[in-house]
Amino acid sequence: MRFAALSLLATIASAAFAYAAPSSPATNAVEARGYGGYGGCGCSDIQGIIGGATAALTPVLAQLTYITSENCTAEALTPVVAEIKDILTVTIAEVQGLVGIALIIVLTTVDGVLLTVADVAGLVCGLLNLICGALLIVLKVVATVELVVVKGLLVEILKLVAQLLFCLFPLIDGLLAAILVIVGGVVIEVIQLLSLTSVFYCFKTLY
Numbered sequence: 001m002r003f004a005a006l007s008l009l010a011t012i013a014s015a016a017f018a019y020a021a022p023s024s025p026a027t028n029a030v031e032a033r034g035y036g037g038y039g040g041c042g043c044s045d046i047q048g049i050i051g052g053a054t055a056a057l058t059p060v061l062a063q064l065t066y067i068t069s070e071n072c073t074a075e076a077l078t079p080v081v082a083e084i085k086d087i088l089t090v091t092i093a094e095v096q097g098l099v100g101i102a103l104i105i106v107l108t109t110v111d112g113v114l115l116t117v118a119d120v121a122g123l124v125c126g127l128l129n130l131i132c133g134a135l136l137i138v139l140k141v142v143a144t145v146e147l148v149v150v151k152g153l154l155v156e157i158l159k160l161v162a163q164l165l166f167c168l169f170p171l172i173d174g175l176l177a178a179i180l181v182i183v184g185g186v187v188i189e190v191i192q193l194l195s196l197t198s199v200f201y202c203f204k205t206l207y
């Protein structure tokens with residue numbers, strides 16, 4: 001189970017990086033951009049922001065795959081959830097910082113590649129799959145007595161994810177439509193398990 005869960009995350013993460021195209025070593029890029037201290041990338045391109053968030057979240061989310069029914073408790077999860085929320089909060093601020101910047105700058109990677117809307121959708125869905133894949137693992141092992149409080153923690157994460165999406169949609173025309181085509185079933189499943197369909201009304205055609 002643990003191995004399967006980890007390789008699932010690894011697959012999802014590499015799918016995300018396949019979209020994050022040209023191949024500077026991800027960890028160096030993230031360190032250079034200050035994610036170690038959650039300072040954000042300080043960049044004005046969407047690939048830098050979403051790719052950086054994905055790279056920063058990957059090891060944190062991986063911790064959730066080691067959770068067992070014994071330690072799937074609010075106490076054990078709270079610090080991990082706090083770290084995930086920190087990274088998402090910085091990411092949201094970075095996306096908000098793109099308002100007013102020319103779309104061509106937002107869509108051009110540091111390597112000078114102009115991303116399509118479908119490329120951005122791929123990056124975003126890679127991130128959504130990564131997060132929801134880890135959350136689903138938690139939801140599968142959590143014991144009934146911990147369910148309500150653990151769900152509460154996971155809801156906080158997904159609410160930030162929704163906020164991130166609603167900052168991205170107005171920036172990039174057609175992004176929601178492109179995401180609807182490829183968004184993973186795991187994302188929809190976790191939204192439904194956490195009773196957040198009204199928060200994620202953007203995906204209403206998929207429920």
Ligand SMILES: *[C@@H]1O[C@H](CO)[C@@H](O)[C@H](O)[C@H]1NC(C)=O
Nearest residue numbers: 063066067068071076077080
């Ligand atoms: C939960 O327990 C497993 C198995 O002992 C351990 O590997 C993991 O790190 C623990 N996770 C947390 C968050 O305490």
